[in-house]
Amino acid sequence: MQSKGKIAVLGVSITMLVMWGIITIIPLYWMIIGSFQDSYADASMKISMWPEVWSFEPFSRFFDKTMAWRWLLNSLIVSSILTVTNVFFASLAGYAFAKLHFPGRNAIFWILLMTMMIPTQVTLIPLYILVIDVFNLKDSYMGLILPSIVSVGNIFLMKQYMSTLPTSLIHAARIDACSEFGIFYKIILPMAKPGLSVLAIFSFVFHWNDFFWPLLVTESEAMRTIQVGLAGFKFADTTDFGAIMAGATVASLPMIILFFALQRYFLQGITIGAVKG
Amino acid sequence: MARVVFKNVEKEFVDGNKETFIAVKESNFTIEDKEFVVFVGPSGCGKTTSLRMIAGLEKQTRGDIMIGDRVVNKLHPKDRDIAMVFQDYALYPHMTIRENLSFGLKNLKQPKDVIAKKVKDASEVLGLDHLLDRKPKELSGGQRQRVAVGRAIVRDPQVFLFDEPLSNLDAKLRVQMRVELAELHKRLEATIVYVTHDQIEAMTLGQRIVVMNKGQIQQVASPTDLYQKPENMFVAGFIGSPPMNFIDVIYEHGKVTMEGAQFELPEHCAHALRAYEGKKLVLGIRPEHLFGEDITMGVPDTYALTSTVQVVEQLGSENLVYFRVGERMVTAKLHPDSDARVGQMKKFLLDMSKVHFFDVETEKRIPMKFMSA
Known part of the structure; x- marks a missing residue:
């Protein structure tokens, strides 16, 4: 009875996971397949699940008729810099809050946590005024970053x-005459690779996909990021779905590459703490 | 190598509710040059805190700590010329054994050839030379332990600090490492401060032992003195396995009365206890100083008590026999050929030359002037 019950639970679990997998994959599949169908040219405006005619036209139109290369470059610059700064500062601050003792440590940490409870929409206008009016950073990389x-x-x-x-380990390094920054750099960072990789992927994906802030601070077409550029990719009376799908496919490539490059650390990172060390 | 001196050292911690907890109370002792001293006591007694204060990983609230001729109160751990072996080994997991051993020396900017020689020497002494290019995760518990010791040896420090280094090893390996550590101390002629909660480890390794409880030093003495002349009931109960038995007695007119027995004390005991006339006392006797009437090992049957055997544990080399005297459970370590059976009414003989008496209020041992112990 027990084994039958286990088989039933396993069967239900697998069915649900397969369904979840299909639900997750369909939009991606549709995006990729859509980018090879020139629905704009035949004016059908339809995207079928399997193209009758394979076409690279949407890709050509996407790159030829827009500043797509520039948008991709902007996204790459902004996301890369923000990934580096987030990994650097968050790991330093995380180490300090987790392992160093200093007056006000808990109070500062709680204040920081409280800021997470304020919705982004609430802080958006003051932030906009600060960045645009006070620092005068409109339409610049600094404004984005x-x-x-x-x-x-x-x-x-x-x-x-x-x-x-x-x-x-920190105590051992301290006795081993290692400086405080040396402990962070030589001992903590190498051990924190899985955590840093997860953080790097999350950061890069978040900033690559970020839409609203770049929309607010960029004005010229040349300063747009890929997400803002894609959203504006419309003609007067119609939408070029094929080209948008091609753009979306191109835009998702760096994230896919990043994930596979750091997959090993990523999987380690998300399971750390789940098993007894 | 160097002496380590604690002068009125205290350590207080403040918890989350702003309440002060005294981890180490007014601590005074001197660890002599080249001495192997073991701190022993139950969890939370302040032994590791004391060690960490010597290392500089914890700053004392009051008092002075000296290493050699220097007061090290304000010195950073790296400037104290100490090396420490941690309970969990604390090996850097991303470095090879060679890198682990040389890490401290590199930080001290020692020349490469000196580092290489020291790593080679230490790894040979500890039998690690074939493991130098492996990572810690590829080693067994015993090998990791040796690397941790090796990392301390290469530093050639004034004082070695060991924080329960054997507690993560299995029983067999622990015995082996214990012997290796004792040999290492002989070879290095080093000042070693060693913390453990295992009294067997303390008794076998320490030239002197510091027994701590609730942040207070209970006694500092050689293993033999701790066993034979415990200062108080805590030390008497902590040192020895199974622990010393305590029996409630009343002393009157040269006699002690307990449940199931009354006997006249030898002259030297009666003399020492004359100030306690008519008072309650605690009689302390170790399990190995109680004998069955069948195998007396030459102990006279003048001082005996009778009780029903509750439990018998046959360990092969000895039988542990449990019986009650009043409210207290008493253990006797009897000869393996002893005829003790559960439910048997049995007579137990006390070796009065090994008996201790303790003051009920202060729990301190009442010295017996003419006792052989």
Whole structure:
């Protein structure tokens, strides 16, 4: 009876996972398939699940008729810099909050956590005024980057991760005449690779996909990021779905590459703490 | 190598509710040059905190700590010329064994050839030379332990600090490592401060032992003195396995009365207890100083008590026999050929030359001037 019950549970689990997998994959499949169908040319405006005629026209139109290369470059610059700054500052802050003792540590951490409870929409206007009117950073890389150099969410993530690293290693390094920054750089960072990889992927994907802030601070077409550029990719009376799908496919490539490059660390990172070390 | 001195050292911690907890109370002792001293006590007694204060990983609230001729109160751990072996080994997991061993020396900017020689020497001494290019996760528990010791040896420090280094090893390996550590101490002639909660480890390794409880030093003495002349009931109960038995007695006119027995004390005991006339006392006797009437090992049957055997544990080399005297459960370590059976009414003989008496209020041992112990 027990084994039958187990088989039933396993069967239900597999069915649900397969269904979930299909639900997840269909939009991606449709995006990729859609990018090879020239629905705009035959004026059908339909995207079928399997193209009758394979066409690279949508890709050509996407790159020829827009500043797509520039948008991709902008996204790459902004996302890469923000990934580096987030990993750097969040790991430093996370280490400090998790392992160093200093006056006001808990109070500062709680204040930071409280800022996470304020919805982004509430802070958007003051932030906009600060960046655009006070710092005069409209339509610039600095305007895109400055407000997001490190997020409280990432600090929290790294603090939780750093807490799992054994404190005795820090003490051993301290006795081994290692400087405080040396401990962070030579001992903590190499051990935190899985956590840092997860943070890097999350950061890159978040900033690559970010739409609203780049929409607010960019004005010229040349300063747009890929997401803002894609949204504006319309003609007077119609939408070129094929080209948008081609753009979306191109836009998703860096994320897919990044994930596979860091997959090993990513999987380690998300399972850390789940098993007894 | 160097002496380590604690002068009125205290350590307080403040918890989340702003309440002060005293981890180490007014602590005074001197660890002599080249001495192997073991701190022993139950969890939370302050032994590891004391060690961490010597290392500089914890700052004392009051008092002075000296290593050699220097007061090290304000010195960073790296400037104290100490090396420490941690309970969980604390090996850097991303470095090879060679890198682990040389890490401290590199930080001290020692020349490469000196580092290489020291790593080679230490790895040979500890039998690690074939493991130098492996990572810690590829080693067994015992090998990791050796690497942790090796990392301390290469530093050639004034004082070695060991924080329960054997507690993660299995029983067999622990015995083996214990012997290796004792040999290492002989070879290095080093000052070693060693923390453990295992009294067997303490008794076998320590030249002197510091027994701690609730942040307070209970006694500092050699293993033999701790066993034979415990200062108080805590030390008497903590040192020895199974622990010392305590029996409630009343002393009157040279006699002690307990449940199931009354006997006249030898002259030297009666003399020492004259100030306790008519008072309650605690009689302490170790399990190995109780004998069955069948195998007396030459102990006279003058001092005996009778009770029903509750449990018999046959360990092969000895039988542990449990019986009650009043409210207290008493253990006797009898000869393996002893005829003790559960439910049997049995006479147990006390070796009065090994008996201790403790003051009920202060729990301190009442010294017996003419006792052989």
